[in-house]
Amino acid sequence: MTKYCITINDVNYPVKIIKNLYHKINIFKQLISTKQIIIITNKTIKTFYLKTIKNIFKNTVIKIDSIIIPDGEKYKNLSIINNIITKLLKKKYTKNITLLALGGGVIGDITGFVASIYKRGVQFIQVPTTLLSQVDSSIGGKVGVNHILGKNMIGTFYKPTSVIINLDFLKTLPKRELYSGFAEVIKYSIILDKAFFNWLENNINLLLQLNKEAIEYCVYKCCKLKLKIVSIDEKEKKSLRTLLNFGHTFGHAIETYMCYGTWLHGEAISVGIAIATKISELKKQITSKEANRIITLLKQAHLPIKGPFEMKPNHYITYMINDKKNINNKINLILPISIGKSIIYQNIDIKTITLAISYLK
Amino acid sequence: MTKYCITINDVNYPVKIIKNLYHKINIFKQLISTKQIIIITNKTIKTFYLKTIKNIFKNTVIKIDSIIIPDGEKYKNLSIINNIITKLLKKKYTKNITLLALGGGVIGDITGFVASIYKRGVQFIQVPTTLLSQVDSSIGGKVGVNHILGKNMIGTFYKPTSVIINLDFLKTLPKRELYSGFAEVIKYSIILDKAFFNWLENNINLLLQLNKEAIEYCVYKCCKLKLKIVSIDEKEKKSLRTLLNFGHTFGHAIETYMCYGTWLHGEAISVGIAIATKISELKKQITSKEANRIITLLKQAHLPIKGPFEMKPNHYITYMINDKKNINNKINLILPISIGKSIIYQNIDIKTITLAISYLK
Incomplete structure (x- = not known):
């Protein structure tokens, strides 16, 4: 088991670069202050990683739920935002939750935007799985969706609670x-x-x-x-x-x-x-x-x-x-x-x- | 012509209580730093006040456009937000615009929410026309829309550039x-x-x-x-x-x-x-x-x-x-x-x- 973990504290939320995520339960424990996490991910990543991520929280007091959305930039629109919010409201989630974005830039942008507008703002954590999201989109707080007339035309600036970059994810990346x-x-x-x-x-x-x-x-x-x-x-x-x-x-x-x-x-x-x-x-x-x-x-x-x-x-x-x-x-x-x-x-x-x-x- | 104007500076945007809005062109000149204003209002208020508000800006360098939405709380939803954003994008408005909310709480909440998410944020001014919006909803930066499962479940905290409360509006209020x-x-x-x-x-x-x-x-x-x-x-x-x-x-x-x-x-x-x-x-x-x-x-x-x-x-x-x-x-x-x-x-x-x-x- 590697202990590799670099933490960058250049902004007011930590960015952690790690390997072997599954042995890093303490990292999550330190970073999450709510008892309910909702993982937002897509069908492709679900197959590779969802179960294992859920296992990290087994035997803890933290409850895990997940919302699976279709894979791809073409689904990054207001309609999917409404669908996710409907699911959160149906389960009667209060403001006291953490949304966990498990995926690439699209998942990060969607999850962050939902976090910024659900009940006027809940916590969210970025767990980027692609190189592009690890080096760019998961950091900096720009979140949002596309409009048919232009990319990223609808969005907010909203900071994640933390960013956890697991380099091992890159092994399964096409x-x-x-x-x-x-x-x-x-x-x-x-x-x-x-x-x-x-x-x-x-x-x-x-x-x-x-x-x-x-x-x-x-x-x-x-x-x-x-x-x-x-x-x-x-x-x-x-x-x-x-x-x-x-x-x-x-x-x-x-x-x-x-x-x-x-x-x-x-x-x-x-x-x-x-x-x-x-x-x-x-x-x-x-x-x-x-x-x-x-x-x-x-x-x-x-x-x-x-x-x-x-x-x-x-x-x-x-x-x-x-x-x-x-x-x-x-x-x-x-x-x-x-x-x-x-x-x-x-x-x-x-x-x-x-x-x-x-x-x- | 009355010169009545009280300015409250308790937060980091001015709240001005005035009478006889139509003689107060200087107030708008001081408060608006963009050359394009888009008034968002509803059909009812349009009849009473839109033309007169537009006249305030006649003979100035400020350009005025308007978007008219249906009247009522039942239209305060994500669908109207998408419609307004589509109109703004079709006219190719940059970030350098001011949205002016001319109406009651519904108009203020919708306009402020659009301002908070259009191209990640543009300026907006509240010009509340009802008693309820003058004493409450136009102040404090809570903006957003309803969801079929709950009121104000989707929204942000987003500050107006200023709030202009014209008491004369109350005369035509039902x-x-x-x-x-x-x-x-x-x-x-x-x-x-x-x-x-x-x-x-x-x-x-x-x-x-x-x-x-x-x-x-x-x-x-x-x-x-x-x-x-x-x-x-x-x-x-x-x-x-x-x-x-x-x-x-x-x-x-x-x-x-x-x-x-x-x-x-x-x-x-x-x-x-x-x-x-x-x-x-x-x-x-x-x-x-x-x-x-x-x-x-x-x-x-x-x-x-x-x-x-x-x-x-x-x-x-x-x-x-x-x-x-x-x-x-x-x-x-x-x-x-x-x-x-x-x-x-x-x-x-x-x-x-x-x-x-x-x-x-």
């Missing part, structure tokens, strides 16, 4: 989802940390093979980077947290256009990173050499750099106008100006966007 | 709605302020006639009482704010059982106050003399003290078990122990509740 997670990993390095980018270039193959030490360092590093940003700019009121949206303007356009779920979030973000990098190159903000290094690393992580065949430049533009980062109908974009450094480029012209997308068709 | 507002007024005095209760006993007739000085003092006094509580216990984590729910446990049961809107909120609360007072008398917490004074004042305000004929005691109990104030399935109730003083009575027995309801049938 390869495509693993690769998808690396899009966010690479994103952090481009916008914030050149040394980390260099390290990723040297270790990408070890990471893809889930080498223990490499993955541990990678997840820890990403959590540290994100928590640092969130601790300074929780509600995205300064421009700092906005930088984390690098690649997301185009990524969200792809996800929305393709009806959520056809493209994985990380795949869409990878294309978004490639387009934004190309725009930066066209605008002479970043050198062609560094732009090429970014594209190469994405490819090495088996990530796409071209958007869906059926999406024309104007399809992207339509969605971009509705982006949350825009103020007064001007399109703002996050662009890398060198590896490890990025800016918010104000009021970008549609011609350059079109050109960059065409380059990558 | 009498039944005016009386309904006095239920919350009387509630404040019973739980918090004996001198105010005495004043209400002496001035109830002037108030019902909308005597200018009496109404001014009454609204000001209620706002001060509520803001004091909210400033100490915003999120109802101490027991203080919970006291404001006096009468609401039974009141919400009536509203839910009667399918929202048949009974006005204040009417249901009045019955709730009567039942809770009777329970307190049975439990020998309050004297029969003071209990009678409470019942008498409710009656003088033309408020009901008996619940719907078709509701039996067990109908109340079913809803009460799901109340937000309950912890671990015990029914807790706010009871007055004398006029001006109240407590949270823990784990009350169902027999006494049944007896009190039967007394008032």
Whole structure:
């Protein structure tokens, strides 16, 4: 039995990176102050982990219930929120409960949003099972759902009580989802940390093979980077947290256009990173050499750099106008100006966007 | 033109009590920092006030749009929230907007909830038009909607940018709605302020006639009482704010059982106050003399003290078990122990509740 457990206390809730979750009952005991937990998960994860998680709480005073929802981004909408709330109300759960999000980004976003609005707020714990949710979406308190007119258009800022990242979950993760997670990993390095980018270039193959030490360092590093940003700019009121949206303007356009779920979030973000990098190159903000290094690393992580065949430049533009980062109908974009450094480029012209997308068709 | 304007700054947003709204363009100019306002109101209020409110902003740089929703508590649900968000997204509104709630408690709760979840939060201003919303629901940041299984079961704590209370609106308020507002007024005095209760006993007739000085003092006094509580216990984590729910446990049961809107909120609360007072008398917490004074004042305000004929005691109990104030399935109730003083009575027995309801049938 390993005793591996790193706790990061950079924000006002603990983020714990562990291995071998099933021997960590004490971690849960310390973190949960209610006697009733409701696990929210999907059908796929249920098969792998639900029973074992429930077993952790056997012989304790904590009661466990679970709500199983369909698997996939296309179910991340207000309708599923209403269904979950109906189930909670039917069982007459008071405010004195903890919702436990067991799953990837979709489960985390849905569970957190329900927690933020059920009886005006109950506790919730993130137990992310995918690389993408472990390095990104489970941390930072952004929760919510999609609308047919745009991704994450409905939501709140709501802090989890704690985040428990069990690295062992990654062993059962489908390869495509693993690769998808690396899009966010690479994103952090481009916008914030050149040394980390260099390290990723040297270790990408070890990471893809889930080498223990490499993955541990990678997840820890990403959590540290994100928590640092969130601790300074929780509600995205300064421009700092906005930088984390690098690649997301185009990524969200792809996800929305393709009806959520056809493209994985990380795949869409990878294309978004490639387009934004190309725009930066066209605008002479970043050198062609560094732009090429970014594209190469994405490819090495088996990530796409071209958007869906059926999406024309104007399809992207339509969605971009509705982006949350825009103020007064001007399109703002996050662009890398060198590896490890990025800016918010104000009021970008549609011609350059079109050109960059065409380059990558 | 009157210059009447009292500003209360007890919390971190201003509450302004004014008369003659249409000459107060400067108030709006000071309070609104966005160039786009979307007024959310209902069909009834639209007829009276929408055009005039829009005129206030004529010849300014502020753009005005409006969304009209159906009138009534029965439309306060997630479905209307989704409809409003769809309208905002279709018009491509960014985060840089202010929603203006023009209406009673239902409009305020709906608008505030949309503001709290649209693109993770936009600004909103409360412009309450009923007595009930002016003295209670527009202040304190509780927003949300009903669920078929319980009132206000879905919501958030979300602060308005400001609250603008125009006393002139009360002139067009239907009498039944005016009386309904006095239920919350009387509630404040019973739980918090004996001198105010005495004043209400002496001035109830002037108030019902909308005597200018009496109404001014009454609204000001209620706002001060509520803001004091909210400033100490915003999120109802101490027991203080919970006291404001006096009468609401039974009141919400009536509203839910009667399918929202048949009974006005204040009417249901009045019955709730009567039942809770009777329970307190049975439990020998309050004297029969003071209990009678409470019942008498409710009656003088033309408020009901008996619940719907078709509701039996067990109908109340079913809803009460799901109340937000309950912890671990015990029914807790706010009871007055004398006029001006109240407590949270823990784990009350169902027999006494049944007896009190039967007394008032």
